[in-house]
Amino acid sequence: MRAHLARVDAVLVQALIAAALSFAHLHDVASAAGQDGWKAWAYPVSVDLLLVAAWRRLRSGDARAAGWCWFVIALTASLGANVATAGLLDLDEVPAWLRILVAGWPAVAFLGGTLLAHTVSASVGSTAEVAEVVDDQDGQQDAPSPAPEPAESITAPSPQPAPVAxxxxxxxxxxxxxxxxxxxxxxxxxxxRTGAPIDTPTLRARLGVPVPLAEAIAARL
Structure with missing residues (x-):
């Protein structure tokens, strides 16, 4: 237990150090590019929020391509600020292209955050349609059957051929x-992933649908 806590504490300290240094470097680059005052402090917050939004999208498993795209963009901005402040860039003479990137970053971050927060995967719509189909089938099965009509008179049964099933x-x-x-x-x-075609039980488990619907889908694949 103590070894586990020590490992967690070490990772937490490293994360705090990395976050503080990256935060400071992003602030320095934004300040050198002409964004002074509170605006320079808003840039590292924007980069970190985009990183968190992209990481949550990757953890959810939906639209992973978009999650990786915006995660790489935010990580590039953070690493670029760390490298730029390591002596490879003269912060007193910031080039014009860096000023353009810094000035355009808020719009890029807003676009990325909006797409990550409000993109709905196709599986949500499919699940709603499946639920609607299952409800219709349940309604048809629960419909009462007509009551049999009473016999007018009781007569002696006549021999009938054996019914065929x-x-x-x-x-x-x-x-x-x-x-x-x-x-x-x-x-x-x-x-x-497996090199073999999917079977009906696996398809039913992945889609979360009843057996008849899974068999009908497998027949159409």
Missing amino acids: VVPERPAVPVPAALVEHARKVAAEHHN
Whole structure:
């Protein structure tokens, strides 16, 4: 337990040191590029917030390409400030291109944060459609069947041929087109990762749908 706490404390101290130094370097670059006063302190806050938003998107598992894109952009801004203040850049004579980047950063950070916070993955819409289809099927199954009509008179039963068992055909399950497209993406990702086609139980578990709907989707892949 003590070794675990010591490891956590060491990581926490390193994180605090890295955050403080990166914060100070971003402030120095922004101040050298003409952003003085409170504006220079707002730049490191903006970079850190974009890093956190991108990391949360990567942890959620949705739209990972967008998460990696904005994470790399924010990390490049942080590392660039650290390198620039290490003596490789004359902060008294900041080049024009760096002034342009610093001046345009707030708009870039706002765009990235908005896209990361409000982008809805396709799986959310597919899940809603699946729930709607399942509700319709439950409503059809719960419909009361008509009561049998009473017999007019009781007569002696006459010999009848033995009834032949007829297996009713399973009614076709409606499958939304968006759900089929999402299932194709899941099947392709499974094939690329395992080298084998996806089976129906795995597809049902990944989509979270009933067995009849999973079989209907697998038949259309």
